[in-house]
Amino acid sequence: MRIFDPHVHMSSRTTDDYEAMRAAGVRAVVEPAFWLGQPRTSVGSFTDYFDALLGWEPYRAAQFGVRHHCTIALNPKEANDPRCRGVLELLPRYLAKDGVVAVGEVGYDAMTPAEDEVFRVQLGLAAEHGLPVLVHTPHRDKAAGTRRSLDVVRESGLPPERVLVDHLNELTVAMVKDAGSWMGFSVYPDTKMDERRMVALLKEYGTDRILVNSAADWGRSDPLKTYKVGLAMLEAGFSAGDVDTVLWRNPVAFYAQSGRLELDDAAPEAEYAGNTIKRGG
Amino acid sequence: MEPDDLVMDAKGWAWLAYATAHCAADPAAIGALFPTAGRACGREPVSGRPEWSVDQEVRVRLMLALPLTGAGLGAAVFDLYRYGDAAERVAVLRGLARLDAERALGDAGLPIVHDALRTNDARLITAAVGPYAAAHLDDDAYRQAVLKCAFTGVPLTRVAGLARRADRELIRMLTDYTHERRVAGRDIAPDIVHVVEQNGHL
Numbered sequence: 001m002r003i004f005d006p007h008v009h010m011s012s013r014t015t016d017d018y019e020a021m022r023a024a025g026v027r028a029v030v031e032p033a034f035w036l037g038q039p040r041t042s043v044g045s046f047t048d049y050f051d052a053l054l055g056w057e058p059y060r061a062a063q064f065g066v067r068h069h070c071t072i073a074l075n076p077k078e079a080n081d082p083r084c085r086g087v088l089e090l091l092p093r094y095l096a097k098d099g100v101v102a103v104g105e106v107g108y109d110a111m112t113p114a115e116d117e118v119f120r121v122q123l124g125l126a127a128e129h130g131l132p133v134l135v136h137t138p139h140r141d142k143a144a145g146t147r148r149s150l151d152v153v154r155e156s157g158l159p160p161e162r163v164l165v166d167h168l169n170e171l172t173v174a175m176v177k178d179a180g181s182w183m184g185f186s187v188y189p190d191t192k193m194d195e196r197r198m199v200a201l202l203k204e205y206g207t208d209r210i211l212v213n214s215a216a217d218w219g220r221s222d223p224l225k226t227y228k229v230g231l232a233m234l235e236a237g238f239s240a241g242d243v244d245t246v247l248w249r250n251p252v253a254f255y256a257q258s259g260r261l262e263l264d265d266a267a268p269e270a271e272y273a274g275n276t277i278k279r280g281g
Numbered sequence: 282m283e284p285d286d287l288v289m290d291a292k293g294w295a296w297l298a299y300a301t302a303h304c305a306a307d308p309a310a311i312g313a314l315f316p317t318a319g320r321a322c323g324r325e326p327v328s329g330r331p332e333w334s335v336d337q338e339v340r341v342r343l344m345l346a347l348p349l350t351g352a353g354l355g356a357a358v359f360d361l362y363r364y365g366d367a368a369e370r371v372a373v374l375r376g377l378a379r380l381d382a383e384r385a386l387g388d389a390g391l392p393i394v395h396d397a398l399r400t401n402d403a404r405l406i407t408a409a410v411g412p413y414a415a416a417h418l419d420d421d422a423y424r425q426a427v428l429k430c431a432f433t434g435v436p437l438t439r440v441a442g443l444a445r446r447a448d449r450e451l452i453r454m455l456t457d458y459t460h461e462r463r464v465a466g467r468d469i470a471p472d473i474v475h476v477v478e479q480n481g482h483l
Contacts, residue, residue: 047364054366059402090364096316097366260320 001025001230001243006251007032007134007166007184007213008223010068011049011057017216017223018064024227028067028263030255031057032105032134034075037218043086046074054099067263069255071104071134072097079118080110088121095129101258102126104134105166108145111138116152123156132162132257134184137172146172150179164211164254167192173205182254186215187225195225195232202233207245211254286329287338293322297339301346308347308357315340315361315369333375340372341379354380355389362393367404370397374408381413388417398426407435415442424451431458437472447476449483 003026010018010031021029031053040046053070061068072094074087094100103126106119126133135153138145146165153163165176166184169192176183185201186192193201198212216223230243255261289297300321303310319336327333349357358380362373374397380386390413397409410426418426423446430440437443455477462469 051366055370056400056402059367059404093312093316093364096313098316098319098368099366 001227001240001247002027003226003230003247004028004030004251005213005223005226006030006164006211006255007186007215009034009215009217010061011052012218013216013223015060015064018061018066021223021227022065024224025230026066026223026226028069028252029061030069030071030101030251032071032102032136033073034105034136034217035077039081040078041081041083043084043090046084046087047090050094054094054097058099069099069101069261071102072100073104073106073122073134074118075105076107076109076115076119076136076138080112080114085118088118091122091125092129095125095131098260098262100131101255101260102132102134102164103129104164105136106133107136107149108138109136111141111145111148119149119152120156123153123158126162127156127158130259132164132254133158135163135165137165137167139167142167142169143171147175150175150181153181154179162257166213167215169193170197170201173201177205177209182209182211182250184211184213186213187229188215189220189222195229198229199232199236199238202238202242202246203236207238207242207250209250210246211250212246287327287335288325289322289335289339293335293339296321297342300339300343304343304346305348308349311343311347311357311361312364315343316366318343318372319368336368337372337375340369341376344373344376344380345383347384350385351387352389354384354386355392358390359393362396367402371404371408374405374413375411377413378411378416381416386413391417394418395422398422398429401433403433403435406430406433407439410435410440412441415440415446420446420448420450424448424454427451428454428458431455431470431473434470436470437476443476447480447483452477452480452483 005026008029008031010029033053050072058068078084103122106122108115135149137149160180164182164184167186168176168183173183185198187195187198212226212229214223214225226247230247233243300314318339322335322339324334324336327335327338344358347354347357358373362370365373373393377390394409394414397405406429410430414426427440430437455473459469459473459477
């Protein structure tokens with residue numbers, strides 16, 4: 001099984017996770033910029049975070065044979081803090097980077113006017129930089145938030161196939177499918193989706209334009225959930241080709257729209273092969 | 282490096298001409314051009330120059346095109362480094378020696394070298410310990426840089442100026458390091474043993 005996890009916050013994970021993921025077949029990941037649990041209060045802590053997503057984290061991933069790309073954005077939760085608003089002015093510098101394969105996570109948290117404005121500005125930046133968009137849908141009032149996100153995307157003029165709407169469930173999948181965008185599902189130990197429900201959705205909606213991710217972060221989550229969905233699909237009678245479509249070909253097709261996806265050599269850099277992360281002070 | 286050592290297609294040459302003209306006319310333009318060099322010109326190795334790639338060479342030429350010297354140039358390339366991804370940072374670090382030779386950079390590039398030597402990224406550390414560091418780091422910082430290489434697995438053969446700058450204090454530090462490894466039952470990289478043995482007379 002070859003796996004591309006299209007949404008996982010590896011900065012919060014250990015090298016044990018990288019080892020286990022690679023052993024399970026995870027060869028590539030996308031790490032979306034999001035919040036860190038502890039709210040940030042200055043632009044500088046965002047730029048240091050973006051630098052890590054473009055420097056240290058891909059370097060760490062490469063040592064375990066995992067290709068790492070990222071998405072960059074001011075996330076909706078922190079869009080509400082005026083002290084963080086200056087991030088928007090710096091985004092063009094970061095959206096020009098080779099390792100950035102989408103603008104994201106953007107969208108709504110509490111559906112405030114500030115979130116509205118920051119969402120729209122960043123959809124414009126995506127069009128300017130030729131990047132697809134990863135849209136986060138809110139935990140609270142999810143169906144209304146998803147509907148409103150789709151409206152804002154439509155008004156922006158971005159083609160729907162350049163948009164991935166994430167954290168969907170049984171109640172929000174149909175409107176995204178009808179809109180023509182990609183459908184993302186986060187599989188969690190006890191919230192969002194689980195493997196059994198994911199398989200049921202795949203039976204109902206097919207594998208077209210559907211992506212599965214672990215969205216693993218600093219909360220209770222499991223970076224092997226993509227693999228476990230693959231196993232559950234096989235047990236339910238899906239073919240190996242179906243599994244490959246959902247866990248590899250779909251995420252590759254979506255992010256390849258950036259023109260910046262590099263998947264040719266996911267092997268560890270020869271010079272450092274076999275070494276763990278060095279701790280030289 | 283002579284200009285004709287660089288091999289690119291017509292599209293790459295056209296982009297480089299356009300980009301260097303912009304950098305020469307307006308130093309602020311380099312901020313948007315620098316990150317796209319790899320996508321515009323490619324990342325193939327440059328023949329006859331081991332460990333040197335097209336995007337690195339193109340980025341160095343963009344920096345050389347800036348109408349700046351000395352401290353002003355140092356501030357401009359620090360900004361590129363500050364907002365650079367890993368590949369851009371490596372290019373800035375590796376370009377410092379040429380900026381020094383051709384644009385009178387002087388000590389103005391040292392903050393970049395010091396920053397890279399504080400990281401744990403072997404790619405940045407390797408790029409930092411080139412000829413510019415050998416020419417400009419003070420003795421304490423140079424010794425720490427060599428030790429940092431030993432600890433992070435960067436071969437000491439990559440450290441510029443070691444034959445000239447190795448002193449008694451550095452060899453003492455490396456000898457202590459090999460002793461610490463031996464006590465812990467760990468192996469010692471042959472390049473480190475070699476440097477210690479070569480400098481036993483100090």
